[in-house]
Amino acid sequence: MSTPTKLFEPYKLGPLNLPNRLVMAPLTRNRAVAGMVPSPLAVEYYGQRASAGLLISEASQVSKQGQGYQDTPGIYSREQVAGWRKVTERVHQRGGRIFLQAWHVGRISHTSLQPDHGAPVAPSAIRAKGKTFVGGTFTDISEPRALKLEEIPGIVESFRRGAANALQAGFDGVEIHGANGYLLDQFAKDGTNKRTDAYGGSIENRARLLLEVAKAVTSEAGAERTGIRISPVTPANDVSDSNPQPLFDYVVDHLNALKLVYIHVIEGATGGPRDIAPFDYGSLRKRFKGAYIANNGYDFELATKVLAANAADLIAFGKPFLANPDLVERLKRGAPLNTPDKATFYGGGAKGYTDYPVLGDALDAAQ
Ligand code: 8OZ
16 A cells, blocks of 8 residues: 555445545547437446446436537437446446436537538527538537527436436446537637526626526436536637636535535546646635546546545546556556557447456456
8 A cells, every 4th residue: 555545435425335436527428329319238237337436427418418528328219218227237247336427518519410411500690610520420519590599498307207217227326527618618708608598608607508407407306416517617519718817616505505415626638637627626616525536637646635635525537447457456556557548439339448458457468
């Protein structure tokens, strides 16, 4: 045993007893090739990682309209629920716990993925600079249309139904995807939301959709099984806000009132620098009575330091979990980590998905 760390101490997350403080972050893998249904390989992939304190599934669209990239799984059809059930059963058999991440991409989509090949939907008709992955290639994101006021209850309902489906599929809870420039983040931030109705303008109005969705999901899953992911300052997907601190202080105060079990906070630029913009994450930590899951660029040392300072309860690891099914064991032993292979992150089959070796395999291979 080297550095003393809280990383391997148990944690009670609502009704769940987590054996350690490591969370597998949601990771988009684009392998749900048949009807946006998780494949048998997904069963294997999540099952291999069941020693995490908590697994969070890859982002899963709550409706066809909510899809923005090819071959991402859904949580709106009977077949998708049946596919996910096999995943949750495997994870539970292996002694793990798993939340579903419920997603609506909003404007980050392409007409070819949309119902009737229509325009993707957004708070305002502002096209995102960027590409999405469709038809096997990177393509410009399509011009969106602004959602009509009367369409908004349908969006909330799609998240509620997604949560109900997730529970039916055997998930232990639901994480609302409120981060990374997707629909709920597009509404919350003033760079993307220019509405003049009850869902635009003031902080209260811009946060309204996210909070209505949080309320709808808690009505299905229970607050003790509902978490949310936010990314106050990320520039991901061309999103921005002129004053994120009061916005996210407000959001977190209201999530606290709804008694959500956790906030999962991407600190800095998603998958990039942690110090991209000034932001007081400690303010969110202080305001929120539930668990704080910290994410973005954590390694053993930083995780140990942040847990020791009580600045977070749990730490979410993305790429390290992708490449190391036995990440918990490796960190415990101070063993070297496999390197993630970027070429196989999105799409494909078993390669770079279910074939990363665990410690014993590496020893076997060396013999
Ligand atoms: C990478 C590629 C596609 C989608 C996110 C769901 O950033 C994603 C995503 C990541 O939250």
